[in-house]
Amino acid sequence: MQTLEAILAEHPFFNGLEPRYMQIITGCASNVRFDAGSYIFREGEEATQFYILRQGKVALETMAAQHGPITIETIESGEVLGWSWLFAPYRWHFSARVVQQTRAIALDGKCLRAKGEADHDLGYELVKRVSHIMLERLQATRLQLLDMYDVRAGGRSR
Amino acid sequence: MNQTTSTLSDPMVPKLYRVQRLRHEIPDTFTLELAPEEVGDIPPFATGQFNMLYVFGVGEIPISISGDPAMRNPLVHTTRAVGTVSKAMRELQVGDVIGVRGPFGTHWPIEQAVGKDVVIVAGGIGLAPLRSVMYRITAQREQYGKVVLLYGARTPSDILYRRELAHWRAHFDLDVHVTVDRATGTWRGSVGVVTRLISRSPFDPLNTVAFVCGPEIMMRFTAAELEKRGVAAEHIYVSMERNMKCAVGMCGHCQYGPHFVCKDGPVFQYSHVQQMLLKAEI
Numbered sequence: 001m002q003t004l005e006a007i008l009a010e011h012p013f014f015n016g017l018e019p020r021y022m023q024i025i026t027g028c029a030s031n032v033r034f035d036a037g038s039y040i041f042r043e044g045e046e047a048t049q050f051y052i053l054r055q056g057k058v059a060l061e062t063m064a065a066q067h068g069p070i071t072i073e074t075i076e077s078g079e080v081l082g083w084s085w086l087f088a089p090y091r092w093h094f095s096a097r098v099v100q101q102t103r104a105i106a107l108d109g110k111c112l113r114a115k116g117e118a119d120h121d122l123g124y125e126l127v128k129r130v131s132h133i134m135l136e137r138l139q140a141t142r143l144q145l146l147d148m149y150d151v152r153a154g155g156r157s158r
Numbered sequence: 159m160n161q162t163t164s165t166l167s168d169p170m171v172p173k174l175y176r177v178q179r180l181r182h183e184i185p186d187t188f189t190l191e192l193a194p195e196e197v198g199d200i201p202p203f204a205t206g207q208f209n210m211l212y213v214f215g216v217g218e219i220p221i222s223i224s225g226d227p228a229m230r231n232p233l234v235h236t237t238r239a240v241g242t243v244s245k246a247m248r249e250l251q252v253g254d255v256i257g258v259r260g261p262f263g264t265h266w267p268i269e270q271a272v273g274k275d276v277v278i279v280a281g282g283i284g285l286a287p288l289r290s291v292m293y294r295i296t297a298q299r300e301q302y303g304k305v306v307l308l309y310g311a312r313t314p315s316d317i318l319y320r321r322e323l324a325h326w327r328a329h330f331d332l333d334v335h336v337t338v339d340r341a342t343g344t345w346r347g348s349v350g351v352v353t354r355l356i357s358r359s360p361f362d363p364l365n366t367v368a369f370v371c372g373p374e375i376m377m378r379f380t381a382a383e384l385e386k387r388g389v390a391a392e393h394i395y396v397s398m399e400r401n402m403k404c405a406v407g408m409c410g411h412c413q414y415g416p417h418f419v420c421k422d423g424p425v426f427q428y429s430h431v432q433q434m435l436l437k438a439e440i
Contacts, residue, residue, distance in 0.1 A: 057348070059341075059349065070341070071341035071345070071349045072349070073349050073350040073354075074337075074347075074348045074349045074350060076348065076358055077358070078358060079358075099346055100346075139379075140350055140351050140353065140354050143351040143353065143375070143376075143379060144339050144340075144350070144351050146375060147312070147339070148281070148282075148339075148372075148373045148375050148376050149281060149282035149283075149310075149311065149312040149316065149339070149372075149373060149376075150312070151238065151240045
């Protein structure tokens with residue numbers, strides 16, 4: 001059976017990180033499981049953790065008046081869920097609803113922030129990696145906003 | 159990439175076809191099944207080629223063939239009702255007669271994908287010209303490595319060919335992933351742009367041929383994501399859409415830089431059009 005450290009070291013998010021940092025990060029990690037239909041976190045709650053999804057699917061949602069929850073995007077196996085743990089005021093901006101039973105590694109955000117404050121090289125590495133995910137999601141969101149399948153927005157007609 | 163199938167002896171003269179069936183796929187999109195007035199008169203076509211369909215008294219438009227090249231009768235086209243001709247086409251009844259010229263243009267080079275992984279990325283109605291590819295590849299599945307179909311639609315109600323997607327999904331040797339830009343109702347699938355599916359998909363980028371069809375902006379970002387994953391631009395093919403009139407490279411309506419989309423396309427190697435996709439005036 002693979003150790004948590006080995007599993008984390010293989011994940012692209014931690015790719016190339018020095019072994020000593022992997023040990024520190026593993027100290028803040030734990031295995032978690034969520035059933036379909038449950039919420040991993042809810043909008044407005046304190047953001048204390050983030051998650052490396054090993055299996056399953058999670059929908060990021062927000063509540064629209066008179067419409068109910070709207071899914072912004074889904075985060076799936078192999079991807080990282082959550083970045084609000086790194087930025088003040090450390091509150092979730094969206095809710096995370098489990099669409100399919102999900103297994104993940106939870107990383108304690110408070111623990112990692114403390115380690116990053118104590119060692120700025122580690123802190124910089126974490127900020128770089130989270131920023132990269134934010135950049136990719138921002139680009140994807142921009143495409144979503146274009147509504148590109150609409151003919152008026154340049155969508156194909158045939 | 160050159161046209162491999164024969165065209166009509168006089169490419170400017172339409173042949174008569176009768177509407178055998180008109181199926182409404184999603185609110186603005188329909189599929190026409192056409193049978194020739196003369197028995198056995200459907201010329202062979204290759205995946206990705208198009209025909210010029212003529213609604214008499216209204217006009218003529220190019221539409222990709224969305225049927226299986228191995229089963230030519232009926233001749234199948236799927237299109238959106240967005241202009242005068244396509245809207246008139248949607249109102250056709252079974253038994254009505256229309257004109258057909260073609261097939262024209264280049265094809266998806268599936269022969270280059272033999273022995274390799276195949277990644278098919280479709281957006282919106284872009285699935286129609288790629289359905290033919292899926293028919294051919296699934297019919298000769300053993301000739302290819304991993305086969306991945308990634309399909310993006312606007313909302314769940316805009317998903318084209320639901321029945322076929324479900325059928326392909328049930329195949330253990332096909333990776334089929336569908337995502338929507340906006341989720342509504344009880345949708346339990348993926349939400350996000352189709353480019354997000356690329357990093358999640360299992361294929362060997364160094365041994366992959368990719369076929370991409372959708373809005374130009376979607377094809378551009380998809381190609382960029384495929385390249386980021388390691389697929390060479392020379393192994394990525396896109397299908398361009400322009401206003402075609404003669405369909406044989408004479409009139410110049412579909413000129414696209416040094417190319418005529420009707421004759422040199424619609425399927426292009428991505429590296430041949432990559433720079434032009436960034437130019438607003440083309």
